[in-house]
Amino acid sequence: MNTNYLPSGFLPIVVQFVLALGFIVVTMIVTHNIGPSRKGKVKDDPFECGIEVVGDARTPISVKYFLVAILFVLFDVEVIFMYPWAVNFKKLGMFGFVEMVLFMSLLLAGFYYIIRKGVLKWEE
Amino acid sequence: MYPIILLSFLGIVVLFLGFAKSKAILLPATLLFLAVALVGNFVEWNQGTIIYFYNMLAVNNLTLAFNGIVLVSAFMIVAMTRGFQDDDEAQPAEYYAIMLFSLVGAFMMIGFENLIMLFLGLEILSVAMYVLTGSDKRNLRSNEAALKYFLMGAFATGILLFGIALLYGATGSFTLTGIQAYIGQGNPSYLLYGGLLLVLIGMLFKVSAAPFHFWTPDVYEGAPTIFTAFMATIVKTAGFAALFRLLSHSFTGIYDYWWITLAVITVLTLLVGNIIAVYQDSFKRMLAYSSISHAGYLLIALTAMTPQTENSILFYSMAYSVATICAFGVLIPLAREKAMTGKPRETYEAFNGLARNNPLLAFVLTVSMLSLAGIPLTAGFWGKFFVFGSAAERGIIWLLVVAILMSAVGIYYYFRVIMAAYMKEGDTAEIRVAPFYKIVLVTATIITLLFGIAPGLFTGLV
Amino acid sequence: MQEPSIPDIIQLIPLKSYLILSTALFVIGILGVLIRRNAIVIFMSVELMLNSVNLLLIAFSSYKSDPSAQVFVFFIMAVAAAEVAVGLAIIVMIYRNTRTIDIGFLNKLKG
Numbered sequence: 001m002n003t004n005y006l007p008s009g010f011l012p013i014v015v016q017f018v019l020a021l022g023f024i025v026v027t028m029i030v031t032h033n034i035g036p037s038r039k040g041k042v043k044d045d046p047f048e049c050g051i052e053v054v055g056d057a058r059t060p061i062s063v064k065y066f067l068v069a070i071l072f073v074l075f076d077v078e079v080i081f082m083y084p085w086a087v088n089f090k091k092l093g094m095f096g097f098v099e100m101v102l103f104m105s106l107l108l109a110g111f112y113y114i115i116r117k118g119v120l121k122w123e124e
Numbered sequence: 125m126y127p128i129i130l131l132s133f134l135g136i137v138v139l140f141l142g143f144a145k146s147k148a149i150l151l152p153a154t155l156l157f158l159a160v161a162l163v164g165n166f167v168e169w170n171q172g173t174i175i176y177f178y179n180m181l182a183v184n185n186l187t188l189a190f191n192g193i194v195l196v197s198a199f200m201i202v203a204m205t206r207g208f209q210d211d212d213e214a215q216p217a218e219y220y221a222i223m224l225f226s227l228v229g230a231f232m233m234i235g236f237e238n239l240i241m242l243f244l245g246l247e248i249l250s251v252a253m254y255v256l257t258g259s260d261k262r263n264l265r266s267n268e269a270a271l272k273y274f275l276m277g278a279f280a281t282g283i284l285l286f287g288i289a290l291l292y293g294a295t296g297s298f299t300l301t302g303i304q305a306y307i308g309q310g311n312p313s314y315l316l317y318g319g320l321l322l323v324l325i326g327m328l329f330k331v332s333a334a335p336f337h338f339w340t341p342d343v344y345e346g347a348p349t350i351f352t353a354f355m356a357t358i359v360k361t362a363g364f365a366a367l368f369r370l371l372s373h374s375f376t377g378i379y380d381y382w383w384i385t386l387a388v389i390t391v392l393t394l395l396v397g398n399i400i401a402v403y404q405d406s407f408k409r410m411l412a413y414s415s416i417s418h419a420g421y422l423l424i425a426l427t428a429m430t431p432q433t434e435n436s437i438l439f440y441s442m443a444y445s446v447a448t449i450c451a452f453g454v455l456i457p458l459a460r461e462k463a464m465t466g467k468p469r470e471t472y473e474a475f476n477g478l479a480r481n482n483p484l485l486a487f488v489l490t491v492s493m494l495s496l497a498g499i500p501l502t503a504g505f506w507g508k509f510f511v512f513g514s515a516a517e518r519g520i521i522w523l524l525v526v527a528i529l530m531s532a533v534g535i536y537y538y539f540r541v542i543m544a545a546y547m548k549e550g551d552t553a554e555i556r557v558a559p560f561y562k563i564v565l566v567t568a569t570i571i572t573l574l575f576g577i578a579p580g581l582f583t584g585l586v
Numbered sequence: 587m588q589e590p591s592i593p594d595i596i597q598l599i600p601l602k603s604y605l606i607l608s609t610a611l612f613v614i615g616i617l618g619v620l621i622r623r624n625a626i627v628i629f630m631s632v633e634l635m636l637n638s639v640n641l642l643l644i645a646f647s648s649y650k651s652d653p654s655a656q657v658f659v660f661f662i663m664a665v666a667a668a669e670v671a672v673g674l675a676i677i678v679m680i681y682r683n684t685r686t687i688d689i690g691f692l693n694k695l696k697g
Contacts, residue, residue: 240657243658243665247668258676267683267684270679271625271689274672274676275632275673275689278669278673281632282635282636283635285635285636285639286635286639286642289646293642293646296650
């Protein structure tokens with residue numbers, strides 16, 4: 001494998017970058033200039049799958065969505081501690097298993113707390 | 125080490141006790157758990173230095189004593205939290221649990237042997253404090269304080285982490301002994317100096333030393349008073365224990381490099397804390413600046429870094445914590461009473477004529493102010509005495525001159541409170557205080573006076 | 587031909603480059619915190635600072651063939667997630683009370 005990277009070796013990346021940027025700029029300019037510009041109340045309305053537009057896009061969202069999103073972030077990230085365990089599973093043996101059970105039971109205690117708090121009840 | 129495991133577990137128990145029908149069990153349960161942790165803490169007393177968890181945590185008499193201060197302070201503060209149960213919105217179980225968890229962070233900071241533990245402990249403590257600061261959800265001031273504390277705290281954490289990364293780059297180790305061994309080889313890399321500087325900045329942010337103090341007054345004022353007391357005592361004690369551990373265990377080899385930086389910061393902190401405190405009208409805000417100035421006094425001991433430093437920091441933290449808890453402990457019932465009558469709540473005027481109808485509260489307040497000002501026969505005097513003594517031993521006289529001048533300034537604003545309580549006319553009605561609350565205040569006052577008269581009782585322990 | 591291992595790939599670029607890159611990211615983060623007015627953007631800048639630290643730690647770890655820095659990175663990521671949860675909760679709380687997240691609005695506390 002070639003391990004000597006010279007600055008000239010990056011030229012294809014630069015070319016790719018310039019082409020990608022150029023394509024976007026060119027298409028934007030061309031569509032603005034070629035296409036006919038007709039304005040009208042109906043035409044300027046936001047497109048919403050053919051049905052009438054209702055209200056503002058920035059309506060308040062129920063805080064339940066937010067809570068679930070936050071909880072997802074928390075529980076999602078805790079999984080990273082399982083990777084080192086998985087990699088060294090054989091070597092850590094029983095000790096690692098016990099530690100991981102302890103860790104998971106702490107996580108589950110938190111999960112049980114969330115359920116008891118009623119955070120995951122959507123209907124109410 | 126036992127209190128860490130105990131409180132992690134018992135904190136979860138408190139969390140689940142919150143689902144019980146009656147909330148009345150929470151306070152006694154939390155106090156009981158804190159007492160259990162206090163007993164568990166001193167099981168390892170006088171057993172020399174014990175290393176736990178593959179060189180992550182160390183336990184010796186010094187860390188146990190710091191743990192003890194933190195636990196006793198927490199016990200007193202928790203005992204003062206009767207007010208939670210009146211409010212429908214309040215979530216007492218969560219607050220108690222978060223307090224217990226935050227103590228775990230404090231213990232990790234006090235006994236860390238590996239920088240990972242320092243970072244984790246600091247974050248456990250800080251994240252808990254962000255939540256507690258914002259716990260008064262409908263109050264805009266509390267919201268604002270929480271956001272400020274959070275943004276500044278996260279910023280400081282980032283700086284601290286970059287410093288740790290640079291230290292690791294230089295030394296190849298996160299352990300205190302590893303860093304010390306690297307410095308012992310001589311000719312350290314420039315990464316080490318940069319890393320140390322950034323770590324110091326991050327830690328000084330957390331203990332609110334000038335010029336990194338600007339968040340402190342706002343946060344202390346906006347947070348609910350009980351949690352301000354928690355922040356002013358426990359976060360500061362743990363922060364200084366961690367700073368001391370870091371500097372004394374790893375960086376004594378390059379003392380010549382960092383002591384002048386720390387000395388300049390100390391002088392700045394003393395000047396800013398004391399002089400701005402003079403101009404405050406709010407008692408709570410004055411206490412915030414006073415906490416900055418006390419950080420300055422503690423920094424003197426760190427700057428000197430003599431063999432006496434550990435004892436002087438320990439004694440000073442104890443004296444400062446107990447006196448601060450007394451001050452906030454008087455403010456809480458007083459502000460509640462004033463809020464009912466619609467008078468100014470947290471200004472100096474609120475204390476006018478306090479002594480006539482509430483001699484006990486006025487006395488507690490007086491002792492705590494005297495102790496904070498460092499008047500003889502209180503613990504605060506001996507705290508300052510030991511700290512100044514360590515600076516004199518090192519021969520940093522100019523630092524000592526500034527410190528003594530500034531403690532003279534301090535006497536002015538602490539005595540303003542005492543004057544308001546005893547000399548000024550006012551019409552504070554008799555404030556009803558729960559008997560348990562009274563016991564806490566009186567005990568704290570007795571501790572202040574006892575160690576003020578016989579400091580040897582405390583210094584002889586460690 | 588054998589596949590090169592990840593530390594080998596990381597070491598194709600000199601350590602100094604990683605140091606410069608992560609310092610640059612870190613400084614961008616600091617400037618973001620100091621200059622921007624929107625709480626969410628400040629928060630993103632803080633995250634940028636943390637991630638620059640992660641990058642630096644991984645680079646050092648590969649160069650020193652020492653896994654302890656990678657473990658540290660795991661902890662930074664986990665703690666950052668907890669911090670995100672609390673921070674966003676605080677921001678949502680403020681938004682519900684004031685309908686803004688511009689920090690210029692935060693002026694109730696002045697001495």
